[in-house]
Amino acid sequence: MIESMKNVSSKAIWVILLIILFFLLSCASKQKVKIGSRDGEFYFYRGVTSYEKGQYDQAISDFIKALEINPRLAVAFYNRGLAYEKKAQHDQAISDFTKALEINPRYEEAYYNRGIVYGKKGQLDQVISDFTKALEINPKLSVAFYNRGTAYGKKGQYDQAISDFTKALEINPRYAEAYYSRGVAYYFKREYGKSWKDIGEAQSLGYQIDPKFLDQLRKASGRQN
Numbered sequence: 001m002i003e004s005m006k007n008v009s010s011k012a013i014w015v016i017l018l019i020i021l022f023f024l025l026s027c028a029s030k031q032k033v034k035i036g037s038r039d040g041e042f043y044f045y046r047g048v049t050s051y052e053k054g055q056y057d058q059a060i061s062d063f064i065k066a067l068e069i070n071p072r073l074a075v076a077f078y079n080r081g082l083a084y085e086k087k088a089q090h091d092q093a094i095s096d097f098t099k100a101l102e103i104n105p106r107y108e109e110a111y112y113n114r115g116i117v118y119g120k121k122g123q124l125d126q127v128i129s130d131f132t133k134a135l136e137i138n139p140k141l142s143v144a145f146y147n148r149g150t151a152y153g154k155k156g157q158y159d160q161a162i163s164d165f166t167k168a169l170e171i172n173p174r175y176a177e178a179y180y181s182r183g184v185a186y187y188f189k190r191e192y193g194k195s196w197k198d199i200g201e202a203q204s205l206g207y208q209i210d211p212k213f214l215d216q217l218r219k220a221s222g223r224q225n
Helices: 002-031 038-052 056-069 074-086 090-103 108-120 124-137 142-154 158-171 176-188 192-204 211-221
Strands: none
Touching: 038 056, 038 074, 056 074, 074 090, 074 108, 090 108, 108 124, 108 142, 124 142, 142 158, 142 176, 158 176, 176 192, 176 211, 192 211
């Protein structure tokens, strides 16, 4: 009886191990980009490697070749957009992020990075729209709240900016830049006590405060710190 129990236990262990192995293989297959051919995979992954090495022209060339093989490959449009962004070719980057989103409307990273590029072009309404869409997909993306808040601040909509910086801090309480930017927004609302408090929080987290802003805050509030 004892021997048979050992055999059952051994079989159960093997079944569990096989289940775990199947799960790991399944996860790995989901992570692999489906190109449609070995040549497509070669060009795509070489493009990723070139991008990581800072070889943006080579990366763009490889993503073009991968897209010739599979023109519905959203991730290739996305990565080519990143390479164009690095080359400051903003219109091309926006075009590629848009194509990625046409294929995959829930591509969070494409919305986020397109919002970044729109910001570099000063198109604040598009910035706000893209970060809003990214947050609809991932409401825990603190950096999207922060960047949307920055866009609201540039438009002079300080209440909306403060709200977004606050949400970013609820997700990441050590987000020093969010404390600083919220402090600046409070400054423009002439809520100097709140501004000083946030500036102090940012400093405690190691953030270097712009000396010119500190001088302006001191003069406006009538206090030194």
